[in-house]
Amino acid sequence: NAGVTQTPKFQVLKTGQSMTLQCAQDMNHEYMSWYRQDPGMGLRLIHYSVGAGITDQGEVPNGYNVSRSTTEDFPLRLLSAAPSQTSVYFCASRLDRARNQPQHFGDGTRLSIL
Amino acid sequence: QQPVQSPQAVILREGEDAVINCSSSKALYSVHWYRQKHGEAPVFLMILLKGGEQKGHDKISASFNEKKQQSSLYLTASQLSYSGTYFCGTRAGSARQLTFGSGTQLTVLP
Numbered sequence: 175n176a177g178v179t180q181t182p183k184f185q186v187l188k189t190g191q192s193m194t195l196q197c198a199q200d201m202n203h204e205y206m207s208w209y210r211q212d213p214g215m216g217l218r219l220i221h222y223s224v225g226a227g228i229t230d231q232g233e234v235p236n237g238y239n240v241s242r243s244t245t246e247d248f249p250l251r252l253l254s255a256a257p258s259q260t261s262v263y264f265c266a267s268r269l270d271r272a273r274n275q276p277q278h279f280g281d282g283t284r285l286s287i288l
Numbered sequence: 289q290q291p292v293q294s295p296q297a298v299i300l301r302e303g304e305d306a307v308i309n310c311s312s313s314k315a316l317y318s319v320h321w322y323r324q325k326h327g328e329a330p331v332f333l334m335i336l337l338k339g340g341e342q343k344g345h346d347k348i349s350a351s352f353n354e355k356k357q358q359s360s361l362y363l364t365a366s367q368l369s370y371s372g373t374y375f376c377g378t379r380a381g382s383a384r385q386l387t388f389g390s391g392t393q394l395t396v397l398p
Contacts, residue, residue: 205384216290216375216390217330224384232385233290264329270384273318276332277377277386 180280197265205270206248210261293389310376319359320377
């Protein structure tokens with residue numbers, strides 16, 4: 175059982191480049207989300223999705239796009255990378271049918287923007 | 289709006305107890321607790337649902353005071369393996385998203 179899989183694990187980009195962070199889960203979870211983690215800031219929600227075809231913004235959505243074409247996949251796109259987007263990115267998923275379900279995290283993508 | 293965690297950091301000796309608090313200004317639907325080791329993903333500990341329940345997991349337990357919109361995590365007879373950063377995540381009202389506090393860094397010394 176793979177759980178939540180994120181790729182790549184590490185990435186270095188130059189300012190202005192674009193890239194897609196991949197996230198896939200094999201647990202048939204309806205709810206998926208992206209967080210960024212910066213020192214002293216905890217986990218801040220970027221975007222989330224409650225099912226295929228449905229996405230919504232979190233606390234810090236600017237500079238990021240998402241789509242959810244299947245239940246399994248929830249990619250995060252940086253259209254024009256900026257140094258302020260240097261961070262560790264975590265994808266998470268959750269079964270959403272009952273309110274006592276835990277959120278499962280991927281191992282993270284460490285992104286540096288030069 | 290982020291829940292507020294306190295303290296920001298705590299240092300313990302092995303065998304000592306600790307309490308970590310998580311407060312929200314909103315009416316909470318549930319509170320999640322996670323522990324994160326350095327360089328790793330957050331790992332789920334437990335969920336508290338509104339109703340003022342208390343749960344336990346080995347020597348780690350938690351409570352949820354619905355009147356105060358506050359949850360507390362209790363670590364009893366701490367072990368070296370308890371070291372890490374503890375995060376509370378809250379779901380408010382009918383919101384589907386989980387919002388996390390800034391974390392409490394716990395260090396257990398031998």
